[in-house]
Amino acid sequence: MSDPTPNDAQRRLIENTEGAYLVDAGPGTGKTFAIARRYGKIVDRAGVEPDDVLLATFTRSAATEMKERIVDRSAYGLRELADAPIRTFHSHCHEVLREHGHAAPTHLGLDERITGSTRVIDDELVEAERFREFFDGFRGDHPEHADFYRVLSEPEELLDLIRELAAKGVFPTTDGWYGDGESHLDGDFDAFRERFDAANRPRNDGRKQSPLREDLSRFGRNRAYLPDAPSKSELRGGRGTKRLDDEVARRVFDEDREGLRSFVHDAYVEYVRFALRRNYLTFGFLQLFAFVLLREDPRVREEAQFEYVMVDEFQDTSEIQFKLALLLSGTENFCAVGDWKQSIYSFQYADVRNILDFEERLARFAADLNDDADRVSFDAPDPTRIELRENYRSTASVIDLSERAIETPATSGEAVDAPLDDVVELSSNAAVDNTVVEGIAHEDEHEAVLAKIQRIVGDDDYAVEGEDGEPRPPEYGDIAVFTRTRDYGRELLDVADEYDFPVAYDGGVELFRTDPAKLLLAWLRILESDAERGWAVVLERAGYAFDEIDHALATASYPDDAVAFRDALRGLESVGAVARRVLDRYGFTGDTADLLLHTVQSTYDATTVTRGELIRFVERGIEAGTTVDRSANAGDDAVTVQTIHAAKGLEYPIVVLANMNDGRFPPRTSGSSVVEYRDPVGLRLRKRYSEAGTHPHVYDNWRYDVIRRCLPREYDEERRLLYVAVSRAERHVVFAAGEEPNAFLEALPVGVGEIDPAVEPFDRGEPADAELPFAVTTPEGPVGHTPHSLMDETVFEEADERPEAGPEPDSEPETRGMDFGSKVHDFAEAYALDADDATPSSDHERRVAEFIDGLPGELHVEEPVTLPIEVDGRRVTVSGIADLVHETADLVEIVDYNTDATRRAQSEYRKQLSVYYHVLDEWFPDKEVTASLFYTADGTREPIEPLEVAELRDLVRAAEAERD
DNA sequence: CCGGGTGCGTTTTTT
């Protein structure tokens, strides 16, 4: 926590609001505090409003946090800042397009328009689906690019390239490329030659061959090059040669890429058109169109420009975002705050050079933007550097460790050089430095980590700072385990579960590789074609032996109950209902099943998607290992497990950096895609290509085999990852490895000790809950609503303020209102789930208990429900939790509890119940579905006549009008 | 010391 009095450097940042600044803000230096103060200072000035200041962040949560901090530091309240431009680049671009974007596509020569109903696809799965659909059509319409279809194994490789080009500011127009995009695609030979020469210098005073020649020792192995390719010895020279001939650089760089460029251009521009016609934009296209619009339209630019622009986490900006920030600056009051050492998002197109070469890029980008018009006011920018050097988070020992980490070789023999001169040394503010830094290694790594944590907890040697500033022994909640990979985190979680160890996992889960997803896929395949692949899974799950399964498949004779179930599924109209039934059959009622249903329903309109589409969706999900987010329960005294990426921006008293194993910090393999855009060599086909007609086979690209060996090999981001991990720690750092510690751990001043991996199992008093140790964050649909957003909440607020009419003999002094209502709901849930465990504590609760006891049939409690509705050609979803559903042989009733004695809320509850009614009606086509309200004040239950879908549609429209 | 051959292990996630 920062001291409320800023230090000198912070004060310089806060008080100097005019002009351009680059702020080097290392971990724990009170960056957010200083930015909030600076913002407050600017807007508290007469004549300056929040609308005059753009504060760009990278995540929505960072924007929210920033607003909260600003409220503490300025005359403005949260309400006044609600619509202030403190937001992510993406949401700001969305805003600009919403206001001025209608005709933005015309600047690329496109006739399509961005309309008020153009949606932003924020789900990668959905975008990939759409792209596939686009590409199928494109392929059919453009036979002239057939060679390249053969090259791509997945359409997504092309989508990746398009995303990258958009992030770098390379856009297509209908008849070419926007601005100087084409020169970027060609590449820069002089810059390439520099790299070629650097890689081609012999070593050891000419006694040893150049690294480039050495790298090419496997040139041509297992490859078939086109006939124009040189032989290995032709390329490298004979034995004893120390370097490649200089001419190779030219020969390799000059390659006919006309066909490739025209393929990428056509696909790119047609995809943009496809998206506009389908009325959607991707994250990348938001920035693309905002940039083009701001660059081309002086009127819009003038209206959209700010007096002050601040960008947080500048090390995470992409090239296009840097340029957007400049275009949005109406003055030179531009402030970039970041830390190059924490740039770990290159895969998300973050370009660390934005901050490392800030001055050069600022001047160059500004000049580019002003090349043919006066667009931005950075004439001769001379930004001032401010360095925040005081660290309020960590002890001196931890800071020292992190600074060593940023200069530690990632592999043995790696020479670490620039830009390490730029490490701004931090000083610690911690009073006591009792830091322990140690390493542990054991082949049972997961157990060793847990055992170590168990020993740390309560041990005074690892004391942390208590609320009162005094040292206290550590608790589980003080400790975070960081891993490089999700997989490792999941493994650790599994082992922890065996011991009932208190851990919480934050991150993504490979949803489609879970049992519920696999069984759903199996039944869909059975429905579609009685597929053996489906039956085999179902029979195996049912416990049949392999030879029995073989026999069943061979004779197509299946168990009666399974056949009956299949026939019942066939009677269902929507795949949403099928999914529901399949999950019910296997008792998959937990978080994973819910997550699966939500994912299916928010990706597709579950009432209209075909089985075939859903089958392909799940298959691809399995193949790609698609992940869906899951978040940890807050509040428990539990160890946090997360990836280093997820931990960025957080801090913990004690950090365990696990998985420091040999080979676990591997170098990034250069690009995963076949078609690459790389600095400085432009657009290239990375490997295979074929020649039209004359050469039907697929060949390797020999030129690129040479080129890629001249491109820089980046370990830098690995090192930065290590830096980020260590610098999260306030007090203590423990490294953990399996048998073989990696180069980082060996090179750091850390003693690695043996450890006994015996973990003491936890006795939690009661049997482990069947529920998973994390909560599910419900993904919203393309446009998400809740039943509550359709309701008029003021009715309830009035009810809350009204005192209860009659005396309640046995309840506590009446504190009615939301708390009371949700308490009754909570009780009802607990009681319906496990009647033994919940005791009613008021008359309302007693009546609920009695009611639940008297219900016939099967109870479904807190059921997640999603209703897709088409509104004005858009698909929106209304998702909520139904309190209680009870199901008998021929009846299904949905019940909501109403604690409001006066019944004034009835019409509002009717809206909510109607949403649930329509979903259940779909789920249970063979049963009569009804909806009722249970009045907890008198124990009566009244049936509710559900609203028609058309009426719900009107409510959605009204809610959206309200929201805007 | 140098160069060539072989064997091993092999992602991260936000808008």
Place this chain on the structure above:
DNA sequence: ACGCACCCGG
């Protein structure tokens, strides 16, 4: 497929 460590022969 690919970068790297390691081994071996000159």
